[in-house]
Amino acid sequence: MLRITHLFAAIAAAGLLTAPVHAAELTGTLKKIKDTGVVKVGHRDASVPFSYLDDKQKPIGYGVDICMKVVDRIKAELKMPKLKVEFVPVTSQTRIPILMGGNIDMECGSTTNSVERQKQVAFAPTYFMTGTKIIVKKSSGIKGYDDLKGKTVVFTQGTTNERAMKAYNDEKKLGINFIPSKDHAESFLAVETGRAVAFPMDDILLYGLKAGAKNPNDYEVIGEFLSDDPYAIMLRKDDPAFKKLVDSTVAGLYKSGEINKIYTKWFQSKIPPKGINLNFPMSDSLKESIKNPNDTGVGACGKMKC
Amino acid sequence: MDFGFLSQPAFSGGGTYFDWVLSGIKWTMLVSICAWVIAFTLGSVLGVLRTTKLWWLKGPATAYVELFRNVPLLVQMFIWYFVVPEIVPKTLGMWLKQGMPMPEFWSAVFALGFYTASRVAEQVRSGIQSIPVGQTHAALATGLTMPQVYRHLLLPMGYRIVIPPLTSEFLTIFKNSSVALTIGVLELTAQARTISEYTFRTFEIFTLATVVYVLITMAVTVLMQLVERRLRVPGFIGTGK
Missing domain, CATH: 3.40.190.10 (Periplasmic binding protein-like II)
Structure with a gap:
């Protein structure tokens, strides 16, 4: 019951929210994380190399690495070095309801930022471009x-x-x-x-x-x-404080060039569990997104009209 | 709750989302009824075989019931759909996967039918065995042969006794048909899930699906009560109330 009360509080707070990250009063997801002492990270089980399980059933991948940078930032921001991270597996079908229901705070996988989904959820800056x-x-x-x-x-x-x-x-x-x-x-x-x-x-x-x-x-x-x-970390809608934290963390990785290290680790080196190298150099469209971080979504029907 | 989305044109295929619901109901009915035909026929045969004194008839029937009753339905569904085509000869396997029409549908019908047959068999057996053995002795004493005893005494009485539990099995098959969505049959639950993904009207569409399942099962209940009333043995069983 306690968690549900928190959730309601979080939703109510998110609706009223106007304050920036550094305000004394925490709201939305950040308040929820502070109150529960847990950040819940949604991951996939077979989205190689973004978010999948290794041979020890531990979630790993490019998206998971980026999310862990966000978690580090949350720890610093909330001054909670011992913040617990809980990984929750999600599927293509469950990711949006689970996120909206509050059982995960962010989804780190291979989720396309589409205009249609933006009616339900928010997205951090694009971290991969595919099709x-x-x-x-x-x-x-x-x-x-x-x-x-x-x-x-x-x-x-x-x-x-x-x-x-x-x-x-x-x-x-x-x-x-x-x-x-x-x-x-x-x-x-x-x-x-x-x-x-x-x-x-x-x-x-x-x-x-x-x-x-x-x-x-x-x-x-x-x-x-x-x-x-375009892939991005998926967040709850109408929570500007949390989105700002995630956005600036991701943009920070882009600016410092740290993203190149993470990219090389997952796309141009041997990756677990079989030690395969995908040999997938960074595309021009991704380079562009890294230069100008953005959360622009795409239409629902690909390149066709609908 | 706002059900207005049902009349909106669906994303693909031309119709509205309500057409998707109707198509879901159609497949739920088709899977359930076809599976019930298999379950009732095969289950009756197995149930009778389990009551005979001949071990070479009784043994295989018992083995069937224990195997199919004890393996989860979901696992059986996967076995029929994914495993069977790989272990049969290659040409037959390819036919099962691509040649035959609607492979998902028939895999679901057979999986559900064979599973429910094991349960029907147990009901039929219990019906037959609940008839006092004295009646069988009396029938044999009048000169009937054992097959005649089955034909004129054990089966007519046994089936009437088990109409109520068979009704439950018949209801269960409609509900279990939703497991077919795991192998890609777009029955009612699968359509509800798809529609919820396209419209984000999760609450409304599952409420509608629930109401439809309740209506289907209530219709089955009423039908089976009519059957029960029609077939009752006055003063003995099956009052049909």
């Missing part, structure tokens, strides 16, 4: 989206890629048979076992799945970008 492509088996003979006509395609429920692919299907009248699945690992399994011929997902995650497959050379990631997907 929708598809992964297929080389033996399938699929060379582009139009080869998917009448074929079966698997998607992960609750993703922006689902929408981008469906919008493309509607526009081009491909008559694709869609099957839903609950997470990326299961979607990839459907392609691996031949139940579906393709899986639309952010290309970087597809490279991660390919690298972790039993026979990585059996698969290829193909197609033009169906959508642009």
Whole structure:
């Protein structure tokens, strides 16, 4: 009951909030963290290399590293060096309700900042730029989206890629048979076992799945970008004090160049659990976002109208 | 609560979100009823086999019931959908995955049907075994053979006795059909989840889904009460109130 009372207090406070971070009165998420002594960090289990579990079931990744910088900042700001960090696993479907319900304070994964989601939640500055492509088996003979006509395609429920692919299907009248699945690992399994011929997902995650497959050379990631997907830490809406803290932490990493170290660690070095190197140099659009930190979202249907 | 979103055009496929709900109801009904046909037929056969004195009939039936009753439904669903196509010969496996129409639907129907059959079998067995053994002896004494005793005494009485618990099983199959969403059948619960993702009207859509499930199960209850009343043995069982 205590936590629910806090939550109500937090929501009420967030609504009234106008004060900056350094005000004496804490509000919103920061007050909740101060009162409970715990910061709750949402993570994913198979979003390689952003947020996933290593062989000891510990959440790691590029997004998790950036979030830990935010946690360090919260510790300093609240003068709570012993602040407890609690990791909470979330999925594509649960991340928004869990965040809004207060069971996590920020989500560090592979969440696209979209205009539609901004009606429900807020985002920190973009920390990665990707877009929708598809992964297929080389033996399938699929060379582009139009080869998917009448074929079966698997998607992960609750993703922006689902929408981008469906919008493309509607526009081009491909008559694709869609099957839903609950997470990326299961979607990839459907392609691996031949139940579906393709899986639309952010290309970087597809490279991660390919690298972790039993026979990585059996698969290829193909197609033009169906959508642009800027990733960012997801926060509760209407909590400017907390957002400001997170924003300035992320922008600080960009300014100091520390982001390059974190980027190299996850995208251009060997990563756990299998010691694979994704060899994914920083894209120009990400360099641009790092130069000018921003939380601009993208439209709901990728590059199609909807 | 604002249900206005139901009449909005849905994101994909042309219809409104209400059409998605209707399609969800359709698949819930189809999965449940097809699975019930399997469960009732197979369950009846197994239930009868478990009451015979012949070990080579009784043994396999008992093994079936213990296996299917003791493995969680969710696990069975995954086995039929993901594992079976990989262990059968390759051509058959590919047909199961891509060749046959609606592989998710049929996997769900068979998984749910085979699972519920084990439960129906137990009900049928208990119905038959609840008939006093004296009646069987009396029937045999009048010159009926054992198959005739089943046909004219044990089955007609046994089924009537177990109508109430069978009603529960029939209701349960509608509720268990929601597990089919884990292998990609877009039945009512799956549609509710999808709609909640697209519209963020989580509270409204799940309230609607709840009401629909209650209406379906109430309709089944009324139907089964009619059956019960129709088939009752006066002064004995099945008053149908």
